[in-house]
Structure formats: C-alpha cells, structure tokens
Amino acid sequence: xxxxxxxxxxxxxxxxxxxxxxxxxxxxxxxxxxxxxxxxxxxxxxxxxxxxxxxxxxxxxxxxxxxxxxxxxxxxxxxxxxxxxxxxxxxxxxxxxxxxxxxxxxxxxxxxxxxxxxxxxxxxxxxxxxxxxxxxxxxxxxxxxxxxxxxxxxxxxxxxxxxxxxxxxxxxxxxxxxxxxxxxxxxxxxxxxxxxxxxxxxxxxxxxxxxxxxxxxxxxxxxxxxxxxxxxxxxxxxxxxxxxxxxxxxxxxxxxxxxxxxxxxxxxxxxxxxxxxxxxxxxxxxxxxxxxxxxxxxxxxxxxxx
Amino acid sequence: xxxxxxxxxxxxxxxxxxxxxxxxxxxxxxxxxxxxxxxxxxxxxxxxxxxxxxxxxxxxxxxxxxxxxxxxxxxxxxxxxxxxxxxxxxxxxxxxxxxxxxxxxxxxxxxxxxxxxxxxxxxxxxxxxxxxxxxxxxxxxxxxxxxxxxxxxxxxxxxxxxxxxxxxxxxxxxxxxxxxxxxxxxxxxxxxxxxxxxxxxxxxxxxxxxxxxxxxxxxxxxxxxxxxxxxxxxxxxxxxxxxxxxxxxxxxxxxxxxxxxxxxxxxxxxxxxxxxxxxxxxxxxxxxxxxxxxxxxxxxxxxxxxxxxxx
Numbered sequence: 001x002x003x004x005x006x007x008x009x010x011x012x013x014x015x016x017x018x019x020x021x022x023x024x025x026x027x028x029x030x031x032x033x034x035x036x037x038x039x040x041x042x043x044x045x046x047x048x049x050x051x052x053x054x055x056x057x058x059x060x061x062x063x064x065x066x067x068x069x070x071x072x073x074x075x076x077x078x079x080x081x082x083x084x085x086x087x088x089x090x091x092x093x094x095x096x097x098x099x100x101x102x103x104x105x106x107x108x109x110x111x112x113x114x115x116x117x118x119x120x121x122x123x124x125x126x127x128x129x130x131x132x133x134x135x136x137x138x139x140x141x142x143x144x145x146x147x148x149x150x151x152x153x154x155x156x157x158x159x160x161x162x163x164x165x166x167x168x169x170x171x172x173x174x175x176x177x178x179x180x181x182x183x184x185x186x187x188x189x190x191x192x193x194x195x196x197x198x199x200x201x202x203x204x205x206x207x208x209x210x211x212x213x214x215x216x217x218x219x220x221x222x223x224x225x226x227x228x229x230x231x232x233x234x235x236x237x238x239x240x241x242x243x244x245x246x247x248x249x250x251x252x253x254x255x256x257x258x259x260x261x262x263x264x265x266x267x268x269x270x271x272x273x274x275x276x277x278x279x280x281x282x283x284x285x286x287x288x289x290x291x292x293x294x295x296x297x298x299x300x301x302x303x304x305x306x
Numbered sequence: 307x308x309x310x311x312x313x314x315x316x317x318x319x320x321x322x323x324x325x326x327x328x329x330x331x332x333x334x335x336x337x338x339x340x341x342x343x344x345x346x347x348x349x350x351x352x353x354x355x356x357x358x359x360x361x362x363x364x365x366x367x368x369x370x371x372x373x374x375x376x377x378x379x380x381x382x383x384x385x386x387x388x389x390x391x392x393x394x395x396x397x398x399x400x401x402x403x404x405x406x407x408x409x410x411x412x413x414x415x416x417x418x419x420x421x422x423x424x425x426x427x428x429x430x431x432x433x434x435x436x437x438x439x440x441x442x443x444x445x446x447x448x449x450x451x452x453x454x455x456x457x458x459x460x461x462x463x464x465x466x467x468x469x470x471x472x473x474x475x476x477x478x479x480x481x482x483x484x485x486x487x488x489x490x491x492x493x494x495x496x497x498x499x500x501x502x503x504x505x506x507x508x509x510x511x512x513x514x515x516x517x518x519x520x521x522x523x524x525x526x527x528x529x530x531x532x533x534x535x536x537x538x539x540x541x542x543x544x545x546x547x548x549x550x551x552x553x554x555x556x557x558x559x560x561x562x563x564x565x566x567x568x569x570x571x572x573x574x575x576x577x578x579x580x581x582x583x584x585x586x587x588x589x590x591x592x593x594x595x596x597x598x599x600x601x602x603x604x605x606x607x608x609x610x611x612x613x614x615x616x617x
Binding site: 145149156245247260271289 | 321324325326328329332333336337339340447448450451452453454455456459460462463467554557558561569572573576579584587588591592595596599
C-alpha cells in the first residue's frame with residue numbers, strides 16, 4: 001500500500017477511536033453545568049461568588065472612590081462607617097479599597113501558579129506513566145523529594161534565597177505544586193495506557209507523542225480540572241500564610257495575607273483590620289472548595305476527597 | 307512472602323534516605339545562592355577583609371561546595387549540625403528542646419483532629435443526606451478552608467482576650483496548648499472527617515455488611531465491628547501523614563501563640579540569616595515527614611491483609 005494512503009487510513013481510524021473514547025468519559029460543559037445545578041446548588045452559588053470576586057478585582061478603580069495607597073493620617077483606624085464600610089487602617093487608608101486591590105494579588109497568585117503547576121505536573125505525569133521504566137523511576141524519585149519537603153519551610157527557604165515579592169511567590173508555588181498533580185496524572189495514565197483504544201492506536205502505528213496528547217490527555221482532563229479547582233484554594237492559603245509571615249508579597253502592594261499581618265498589631269483596638277481580609281480569604285477559599293467538590297462528584301467520582 | 311516484605315521495607319528505607327539527602331542538598335545549594343558572604347553580613351560593615359576571611363575559613367566556608375556538603379552530611383550523621391551563627395550554640399542543642407515543644411503541640415492538635423474528625427465523619431455518614439450530614443460537612447470544609455492564622459487570632463481574641471478563660475499566648479501549663487491545638491487541628495479534623503465519611507459510605511454498600519446484618523448483628527455492631535474497621539484503612543494512612551505534617555507545619559500557630567518550637571525557630575533563623583540553624587530545622591522537619599510517610603505505608607501494609615499478601 002502507498003505510505004501516504006496508509007497514513008490517511010491511520011488518521012481516519014484514529015479519529016474514530018478518539019471519538020469513541022471521548023463519548024465514554026467526557027461531557028459537554030452544558031451538561032456538566034446542568035448536573036451541577038440539580039445536585040450541587042452550593043457549587044453554583046460558589047461560582048457566582050468567584051465571579052463577583054473576579055469582577056471586584058478587575059473593576060476595583062471604578063468601584064471605589066479611594067486610592068489604595070492614599071495615606072490620610074487624620075483618619076487613622078476609623079471604625080467601619082458608611083463612608084468606609086470596613087473602616088480605615090493605621091495609615092488612614094480605606095480597608096475595603098485595599099481589599100479590592102488585594103484581591104487582584106490574591107486571585108492572580110491563587111490561579112496563575114496553580115495553572116502552571118497543573119500544566120507542568122500533567123506533562124510530567126503523562127510522560128512518566130506512559131514511558132515507564134527508568135524515566136518513570138527517575139521522575140517519581142524527584143517528585144518524592146519535592147513531596148517530602150515541608151511546604152512552608154521550602155517556601156521560606158526559597159523566599160530567603162530569592163527575596164520576597166510576587167514573582168518569587170510564583171516560582172515557589174510552581175516548584176512545590178507540580179509533584180502532587182504529576183502523581184495523580186501518572187496513575188491515571190497507567191490505567192488509560194492499558195485501555196483498548198490506546199492499544200488500538202498503538203497497533204495502527206500512531207506516534208507516542210500523539211497518543212499522549214490526543215488519547216490520554218483528553219481522558220485525564222476531568223481529573224485535571226478537578227485537581228486545578230481544588231488546588232487554587234490551597235495556593236491562596238499558602239500565599240496568604242507567606243505574606244502573613246512577611247515573606248510573601250511586599251508593601252506597598254496589598255494582599256489579603258499582608259493586610260492581616262499588619263492588622264495583627266491593632267487586633268485589640270481595630271479588629272476589622274484583620275477580620276475583613278480574613279473573611280475575604282475564607283469566602284473565596286470556601287467557594288473554590290465547594291465548586292471543586294461539586295465538579296469532582298460530577299466529573300470524576302473516583303477521585304478521593306482529601 | 308516475608309522475604310518480599312523485608313525486601314519491600316529495605317527498598318522503602320533506601321527511598322526515604324534518598325529523599326532526605328536530596329532535600330538536604332537542595333536546601334544546602336539554595337541557601338548558598340544568596341549573594342554576598344554570610345560572614346560579612348553577620349559581622350557588619352565595620353569588619354575588615356582579613357577578619358571576614360579568617361572566620362569564613364574557620365567555618366569551612368572557603369572550601370568548594372561539594373566538600374562543604376559532604377562535611378555537613380558526615381557531621382549530621384553524627385548528630386552535629388554545626389553551630390548557630392546568631393545564638394552561639396550548637397544547632398543540635400537548639401533544635402532538640404524546640405522539637406519537644408512542637409511534639410507536644412502536634413500531639414494535642416492530633417488529638418483534636420482525630421477525635422473531632424472521626425466522630426464528625428462517622429455521624430455524617432450514618433445520617434447521610436440529612437441536616438446533620440450537611441452541618442458536619444460544612445464544619446469540616448470550613449476547617450479546611452480557614453487560614454490557620456485566622457482561626458488562631460479569632461480564638462485568641464474570643465477566649466483569651468474577651469472571655470479571659472485561657473492564656474493569650476505562651477505555655478506555662480497544659481491550658482496553654484488548648485487554643486493552639488484547636489487552631490492547628492481543625493483543618494486536619496476537616497480532612498479526616500471528609501475521608502471517614504466517604505470511606506464509611508463506601509464500605510456500608512459492600513455485600514459483607516448485608517451478610518453481617520442477615521446474621522442478626524445490631525446496627526451498632528455492624529457499624530463498629532465491620533464498617534468502621536474496614537473504613538479506617540485509608541484514614542490511618544492519612545492520620546500518619548498528617549501527624550508529620552503537624553510536626554513540621556506549625557510555623558504560623560507557633561508564631562501567633564509564642565510557642566518556642568521548630569517553626570518559630572525557623573522564622574527566627576530566617577530573620578537572623580542564620581544558615582546552619584535554618585538548615586538544621588528544615589532537615590529535621592524533612593526527616594519527620596519522610597518517616598511519617600514511611601510509617602503510613604507500613605501501617606497500610608500491616609492493616610490490609612490484601613496488600614500484605616499481594617504485591
């Protein structure tokens with residue numbers, strides 16, 4: 001047979017294969033939403049909360065008449081009032097305004113490094129799972145080392161070496177974050193590797209990279225989406241903890257953890273300084289956790305809750 | 307059979323050792339990437355070059371990095387982690403008592419986590435789908451979602467500052483552990499409760515539960531003798547891993563409640579740019595975590611006859 005014709009047949013057969021595998025485990029976004037709306041109403045409420053936070057972060061300059069770094073010493077530590085809904089801080093700055101701007105930092109640090117570590121972890125996990133052998137062993141040993149690191153201490157060591165600041169918080173979180181994802185995706189890949197359609201694809205001569213990207217990746221996606229949603233809240237918590245210890249985002253930038261940290265000095269005179277950003281962290285983390293739980297039940301019931 | 311068990315154990319011990327050395331190497335390199343000579347930083351700007359060089363060489367800092375690392379590992383194997391730059395004592399003498407304080411805190415927090423977590427998870431599983439279930443699961447998710455510093459400050463504000471029931475910070479007697487233990491343990495209690503619930507619900511659907519009921523066992527007997535016993539398997543693993551996490555993850559709790567443990571010592575080490583001390587605390591915490599994971603693996607092997615006989 002003519003080689004080009006052969007390639008053509010391969011691609012047609014392969015298309016049907018991936019179609020077959022797609023219908024078995026992948027769902028339309030609309031149907032996922034519908035199932036969430038019937039069985040997991042909290043997840044829908046959570047989505048609304050998340051959207052509100054994102055809108056608040058994006059439109060912060062429009063939503064508030066104050067500047068986040070405008071110091072007004074004549075109005076220090078003012079309790080919550082109509083003018084300043086969450087009061088003012090030790091520099092007379094409006095707490096609500098700082099929270100809106102702070103949500104930019106907290107959301108970006110919650111989402112972007114998590115996305116990067118999920119992408120990295122997925123690629124590494126699929127390669128380890130599919131290739132097996134020495135590659136697998138080597139990758140998993142490195143993952144073991146990363147996972148046996150006390151996370152907060154590693155973050156602190158990296159921050160010590162590189163200095164505080166948003167970029168370094170980013171780096172630290174990717175450095176730590178990929179290993180957990182890689183582990184789960186590897187396990188999933190090992191399972192999928194034995195499935196009939198992957199075997200069939202291998203038999204008709206589909207290249208390895210293509211099998212990984214076209215046949216294994218789409219079937220790992222539900223798991224990956226759930227992992228991503230559930231990893232965001234822990235990233236937000238890590239960032240706020242680092243900033244709370246003074247090793248994360250540096251002033252004059254506003255982040256929720258940093259606001260709590262500076263507010264702690266005034267805990268007994270002006271508790272709103274601490275508790276307003278705390279409530280924001282709680283709300284966004286709860287929202288992502290509830291959404292993640294709902295998505296897991298709908299997309300991937302086998303993934304254990306931990 | 308037992309041969310494969312021993313083989314398994316040896317392999318796992320080897321992996322554990324590799325992990326610890328790997329982390330030690332990583333920390334070693336990271337801490338030496340900091341620009342500038344640490345000795346010069348410590349002595350201040352008035353120190354002359356000669357003094358800096360003399361002290362650097364007496365600390366072995368003028369040798370190549372691999373030699374320094376080899377010396378460090380050899381020393382660590384003998385329990386010698388170097389001398390703290392800022393506190394003027396051997397690191398081993400500093401991390402010992404600190405670790406003891408952290409250990410007490412971790413035990414207290416683990417008690418909170420295990421008792422509350424298992425009780426909540428079990429009740430939620432039995433009353434699946436009811437208000438009780440939602441309430442307990444909400445409480446658990448809240449524990450997982452709240453930042454530790456928030457819980458710690460809230461407890462401090464309410465019970466110590468406002469109600470004057472418990473000490474604000476510091477440890478003078480056992481009452482000092484109550485608030486930190488709750489702050490640190492709630493999150494772990496949350497994840498244990500969630501795992502217990504899903505695990506018990508899964509076990510209750512198995513055939514042998516029906517068999518036990520058919521044999522005339524009461525509901526309580528079925529629950530305790532059959533369901534809980536089997537459902538605890540993944541939970542025990544999680545508990546072992548969490549305990550090592552509690553031992554190494556108490557940085558914020560210790561800072562807020564002024565407990566002189568490993569976490570607070572690490573923060574002090576960073577503030578004072580005290581490299582040997584920071585190296586000592588991270589190495590100790592890594593050791594604890596790796597050992598925790600090893601124990602979790604072994605417990606799983608011992609508790610599950612299928613795993614024991616299988617691979």
